[in-house]
Amino acid sequence: MTLRTQATVAALATLALLLTAGSASAKSHLDGSLRISNDRMAPLSIRIDGVARGSIPAGATVILGGVANGVRVVKLRGPRGAKVVREVSVAPRKRSSMRVAPIFGRAKMVNRTGITLKVSIDGRFFSTLRDGEKLRTGPMAAGNYRVTAVPAASWGRKGPALTRRMSITPGAPTRVRFDRYLSTLKVTNPFGRGVRLFVGGKSMGRVRAGQVTTINNMVPGVHAVAFKRRGRLLTKNSVTIGMGTTLSFSPQVALHGSMRVKNNFGRRIRLVVDGQDLGRLAAGETRTFTHLRTGTVRGFAKLRGGGRAHFSTEIRALRTAKVSLGRSLPRPIRRTTTPSTRQASW
DSSP states (O other), rough: OHHHHHHHHHHHHHHHHHHHHHHHHOOOOOOEEEEEEOSSSSSSEEETEEEEEEEEEEEEEEEEEEESEEEEEEEEEEESOOOEEEEEHHHHHHHHEEEOOEEEEEEEEEEOOOOOOOEEEEEEEEEEETTTOEEEOEEEEEEEEEEEEEEESSSGGGGGOOOEEEETEEEEEOOEOOOOEEEEEEEESSSSSEEEEEEEEEEEEEEEETEEEEEEEOSSSSEEEEEEEETTEEEEEEEEEEEEEEEOOOOOOOOEEEEEEESSSSSEEEETTEEEEEEEETOEEEEEEEEEEEEEEEEEEEETTTTTEEEEEEETTTTTEEEEEEEEEEOOOOOOOOHHHHHOOO
16 A cells, blocks of 8 residues: 555545534524423432433423433432433434423321320321221322321311321331320319319319319310309409419409498498508498408507597408498497485485
């Protein structure tokens, strides 16, 4: 082979390499496109024939253009689970499709509330779960779910729902536990005598002074607590009870009592108690003074002419102290004259 012939062959080989590289990098009118749908709850990276083609977000769909026709090897990889490798046939000037199915897992639910529950997942009724029962779900796609449970009994409509966040992870156990639901309320009678207790408008019976009444199996939420005596409302409060808790409640009340005063002096007096003028009492009059502070009160009866009769008494909550003034004073002695005295005076 002559030198000229060798130079010609080398030039043709170089031209062939350039044409091959150009055809590999340039787009062809015979290329197709590929539609990829990701049903997983995590993004996936995409490689076609070993060349990176970006990524696809969780639950999204992408369309890749400029895919050479023929059988292509598509690899998808995410943060969890094994990679997906598919051979996809791409026709000239046509669109091919592939879908990545979700990865499934399961969950185990346990009821320890003491009552029967109605369980829903993402707003859809799932099952009724009895107290102490364990229940497994069917295959579920990986991701996060909102689980709610309400009492199955009709009274449970007044109470709040139990809410849990459930995360399904492939290959890892998922456990959802419902703990104690009903609550306990302990109410103390702050009054100095027996009263009747009402919770939510329902009578809980009569309670002694200072007695603590325990009410079990209370539905969590807001409840009205009231005390009454002889039909008269003494106090009314609203208490909020949490799920599975024990709440102790004693109403803070301003305790008052009464005092009944009787004037036995036989003449009008002015009554002063703890420095406060309570007004005049006529002879033989009895008057009741209410809303007096509890404890020992001191006062005096101011007599006509400047005399005073002091007294003290104990005021108890919701009770009436009795005070009788003038009972211990002697009756006045009347002077009398006899006829013999009169005759002597004449």
